[in-house]
Amino acid sequence: MLCIETICVENRELKNLTYHEARLNRTRSELFGYQDQWKLAEMIGIPDSIDNAIHKCRLAYDQDIDNIRWEPYVQRHIGKLRRVYDNGVDYSYKYDQRDELNTLFAQREDADDILIIKNGWVTDSFYCNVAFGDGTGWYTPSTYLLPGTQRAFLIDQGIIQVREISETDIFTFDSVKLFNAMISWEKAPVIDVRMID
Incomplete structure (x- = not known):
């Protein structure tokens, strides 16, 4: 069973990375028993194709990173x-x-x-x-x-x-x-x- 982190990328910067690392490392420890601490800034390279607009970085993992997907982000309208x-x-x-x-x-x-x-x-x-x-x-x-x-x-x-x-x-x-x-x-x-x- 894969887990994911969805990270906001704006101006080619990964946002709130400390909080994503804390949750990911807690998940890896509690679900999979791993005690090593991942440093996402060292593990995620932002592709040259990503511009300054807001993008979604979707990282799927279990004991290792399974895949990383990048896509432009458009906020959905929520009124009801x-x-x-x-x-x-x-x-x-x-x-x-x-x-x-x-x-x-x-x-x-x-x-x-x-x-x-x-x-x-x-x-x-x-x-x-x-x-x-x-x-x-x-x-x-x-x-x-x-x-x-x-x-x-x-x-x-x-x-x-x-x-x-x-x-x-x-x-x-x-x-x-x-x-x-x-x-x-x-x-x-x-x-x-x-x-x-």
């Missing part, structure tokens, strides 16, 4: 979310295969993305970690599915705070932001909670 429910869903490691999540995403109907509820608690969307705003601060669920690198960065910077957010809490907030390694906080879409079905 649909709540979906799965009390057994687990995506604590960034696996290449996302069958469980794909099944949930297929339930989105006319929405652009999903908001996954597990045992009554808000977790993540299909593509992103989330944070809810109430006009005074931004809060990300403690019950996330995937420990996102952008999420870790934003917590460390004090931009978002961690708290329990139940499904019934959703509408006590004004808005929700969706972010991931490819979507910075500044570019993250802000969605009115009334657009969550």
Whole structure:
């Protein structure tokens, strides 16, 4: 089973590399038993074909790097979310295969993305970690599915705070932001909670 890291490349620079290395090395240790620490900057050479625009570097690995793919990145429009429910869903490691999540995403109907509820608690969307705003601060669920690198960065910077957010809490907030390694906080879409079905 391959795992992946999706790394944002902007101006030919690999972004948030410290956070990607931390997650990758933790995954290699916990899943495969490897204790050596990979230094991705020494392992990933940016091809000459990559210009200054935003690109996605998708690194697939197990005990070794299996493959690295590069592609231009275009941010998807997200304006509406649909709540979906799965009390057994687990995506604590960034696996290449996302069958469980794909099944949930297929339930989105006319929405652009999903908001996954597990045992009554808000977790993540299909593509992103989330944070809810109430006009005074931004809060990300403690019950996330995937420990996102952008999420870790934003917590460390004090931009978002961690708290329990139940499904019934959703509408006590004004808005929700969706972010991931490819979507910075500044570019993250802000969605009115009334657009969550």
